Amino acid sequence: MQKKLRIAIVCDSIDNSNLYGSYISGKRFGALLAKLGHEIIWITTKFDEEDKRKEFAYAKVYEFWGLKLWAYGVRFGYTSVTRLRKIFQKEKIDIMYSIHPSPLGRQAIRAAKRLHMPAVSHSHIRPELNVRGAPKFVGRLFKMYMASIYKKCNGLIYPTAFAKKIFDDCNFKMK
Numbered sequence: 001m002q003k004k005l006r007i008a009i010v011c012d013s014i015d016n017s018n019l020y021g022s023y024i025s026g027k028r029f030g031a032l033l034a035k036l037g038h039e040i041i042w043i044t045t046k047f048d049e050e051d052k053r054k055e056f057a058y059a060k061v062y063e064f065w066g067l068k069l070w071a072y073g074v075r076f077g078y079t080s081v082t083r084l085r086k087i088f089q090k091e092k093i094d095i096m097y098s099i100h101p102s103p104l105g106r107q108a109i110r111a112a113k114r115l116h117m118p119a120v121s122h123s124h125i126r127p128e129l130n131v132r133g134a135p136k137f138v139g140r141l142f143k144m145y146m147a148s149i150y151k152k153c154n155g156l157i158y159p160t161a162f163a164k165k166i167f168d169d170c171n172f173k174m175k
Contacts, residue, residue, distance in 0.1 A: 004037045004038050004039065005038045005039070005094040006038070006039045006041065006091060006092055006094050007038050007039070007040055007094065008088060008091065008093045008095075008097065008108070008112075009026065009029075009030050009040060009041070009042050009043070009059075009097045009098075009099065010043040010044075010096065010098040010100075010104055010108040011023065011026045011027075011042070011043075011044055012045050012074065012075060012076050012077050012105075013045050013066065013074045013076075014026070014042060014044045014045075023099075025122070025159060027055070030042065030059065031058065035058075040059035040060075041060045041061075041091050041093065042059050042061040042062065043062050043064070043077075043084065043087070043104065044063055044064070044077060044104075045063060045066030045077035046064065046065065046066060048075075060091070064077040064078065065077065065078065065079075066078070076102050076103055076104065077102070077104040078103050078104055079104065080107065081110045081114065082111075084107055084108050084111035085111040085115060088111055089115065093112075093117060094118075095118045095119075095120060096108055096109070096118070096119045096120070097119075097120050097121075097122070098119065098120070098121045098122065099121075099122045101121065101145070101146040101150060105121065105149065106149050106152075109121070109149065109152050110152070113152065118154045118155070119152065119153045120153055120154060120155040120156070120157060121149070121150050121153045121155075121157070122156075122157045122159075123150065123156055123157065123158050123159075123164070123166070125146070143166075
């Protein structure tokens with residue numbers, strides 16, 4: 001029988017129903033992992049709508065302050081590496097899974113590394129769509145920022161071949 005894991009899933013704004021793609025994918029993945037018997041601990045921004053909390057009743061949820069930077073109500077969370085490290089230790093986390101290369105995701109990867117814990121991320125974002133209308137070099141800089149966070153992980157999950165192709169030129173050396 002395969003070992004049941006304690007998995008920290010890091011994702012900003014999981015309570016926002018206006019978001020699609022990576023948010024829906026991450027929420028489904030967390031629920032599926034819980035259904036398979038793994039213990040899920042969500043690290044996210046504070047819920048805007050209390051009734052959304054019931055969607056995550058299967059898991060423990062840690063909420064942090066978030067700053068709204070983009071449309072659709074996305075709040076990007078932030079906390080210290082030390083705080084995340086303490087949560088990971090208290091919850092006896094086996095693996096950290098970050099859905100976005102956001103500041104909260106970056107801090108979680110750093111905390112996992114300090115604990116010698118595997119960190120996995122999920123490439124589900126097209127960098128150029130996050131800087132629409134900006135000069136090409138801005139899109140390239142944003143992509144390199146994302147890649148720099150992904151490179152700190154032990155593994156990277158691509159939901160499609162198209163998503164993998166976006167980062168082909170970044171020379172990842174991980175699984």
